[in-house]
Amino acid sequence: MKADPRGVLTGVHFIDGDHACCEGALAAGARFSAGYPITPSTEIVERFASRVPTVGGTFIQMEDELAASITLQGAVWGGAKAFTVTSGPGFSLMMEHIGYAAMTETPCVFVDVQRGGPSTGLPTLPAQADMMQARWGSHGDYEIIALCPNSPQECFDLTIKAFNLAEEFRVPVMFMMDEVVGHMTEKVVIPPADQIEVVPRRHTRKSVEDYLPYETNGDQVPEMAHAGEGYKFHVTGLTHDERGYPNMTPPVQDKLVRRLQSKIRDAADRIALIEEEQLEGADVVVVSYGITSRVAQRAIEAAREQGLRVGKLRLITAWPFPEKKIRELAAKVKAFVVPELNLGQMVREVERAAAGRAKTFAVSHAGGGVHNPQDILKVIVEASR
């Protein structure tokens, strides 16, 4: 279906990534956000708080991130599209509720504008060090989807994508920005509402008598009902059967947890978005994401000027990881170079997928700034030998 025009600020704007993310959420149909202030993400909810009363919706500033990350899920079960926004320390506090959303299959979006950590770390400076936490931060086995924008325009476009994926798969989607992308001001084009595709909720059409809240119909994603519609359904974070009733037996656990995983894994090729450039005939492929992909571009171009055959692979979707693509490339290239604003996170995935068929070089950076392109270039040159 098409976007509700009330939420779409059609036009050409000069705004930062945080504000663009907010506009993306509104365009996607988000009418509820619960948040807690934290640098460098706060501008997103500040804008939402200012905009949402004029489009028909609610923002509430909660007492902490624990509250924010579950309040939004209450709103989802009340019928809203909802999201919350945070940065490292708040993201850590939200982990339990990311697991709750995964377990209860509550479609929602968690925006993490990454800053330097651990702990309070570098509140106003960038990092990309929450990438593994986004994937593995809550306890137990589950899958999420994570997207990594590298510009304000993508903060708009991919926020819509994040909501759409959340609805399609009934999964929490992590929107992994970083401080630079969040605070970078660029041109953002917001198209007319009738050019924005929005995925509606998988709302059941079944009668009250026929509806089972966690029954699936072949595609592994159950249909939802909202509170107040007469379905009198039950939702629990306990292991549950198709009725939504607690059933803590190994067979029910096995069936449920495997489905939570396979509904994403089986669709991984379709979900995993990448941007590629000159991969054909490349000796070295630079794998990057977020702001680092823009710094790496400079290094890639410098290397090409030296005659090196360098390809670019940008992760737009970090999770599920485009494993197949890396595996195929590993059979053809000499090496992967993975710059990121952490001491080695996504590089582990590249290394795992390459499985020894191509070398993997990390270009780590502890955060607080971006790489010097020369540092990436040096590793590209080394990897090309």
Add this chain to the structure above:
Amino acid sequence: MSDSLIPNVLSNDVGNPVEPFLRSDRMPHIWCPGCGIGTTVNSFARALIESKIDLQSLALVSGIGCTGRVAGYVKLDSFHTTHGRAIPFATGLKLANPKLNVVVYSGDGDLSAIGGNHLIHAARRNIDLKVICVNNLIYAMTGGQTAPTTPDDSITSTNPYGVFEPSFNLPHLVEAAGAVYVARWTTFHVRQLARSISEAFKKKGFSFIEVISPCPTLYQRRNKLGDGLDAMKYYKEKSKVRHGAPTSEVGLTMTGEIVVGKFVDRDRPDYQTLMRAQFAESLGERFVEQAEMVCS
């Protein structure tokens, strides 16, 4: 039981009148013999009958613990959330769909320890929620550890030599934080409890009903306070109805008097009323009322 409290909802006299409110396919429940939680659910169901509330627009939210399991047993839209977070979940539910009547049904540990911050802030905001707090004075699901409500000198598994930290007086706490309706009963006072729940349904704003309830398995046994029946005798003998009692004077001890009654019944605008008024004033015609947020 007074007949006026229990309209005959069944066409004949077989069956229990509260049965239509329960998921009988989930019985038997997990609660121990002598536990008071089931008794509170009975009073809750009777309040639903009495207040003739529309069940389709009623949602119940629980946290974690013995009382947290209530959500699983009531035939309503029900949410068994995470430990301590029933109130913020319920807040989101209510704000997204203001037509819902949202009840939070949870235990003392869930609501006042891990969830204590949410309890006071929801009361401060005056979110239109009906909170039923079953207070069994202990962490029961996990085996009898000290709760913020455990009275002085009690023996618990984590205070094996006796509790020495002061406990919360919950009615005092929530009144100070801003609740518009505060009452306390014990599981001996089933009719009074049902009546208080019905009254809370008529209030707009943050209502809090504390129900003192026995835990024979962990609290009573460790403290040599007998079984469930002994608890009933204690509640009967030592409870004193004092409507309007200053909440600062209703703190609990292990074997002393239990002051019960309706302590607070006042009016102040709830969160959503204030929010709409503020936006209407500040934004004028630019303010768009939140219509159906339902997004499908």
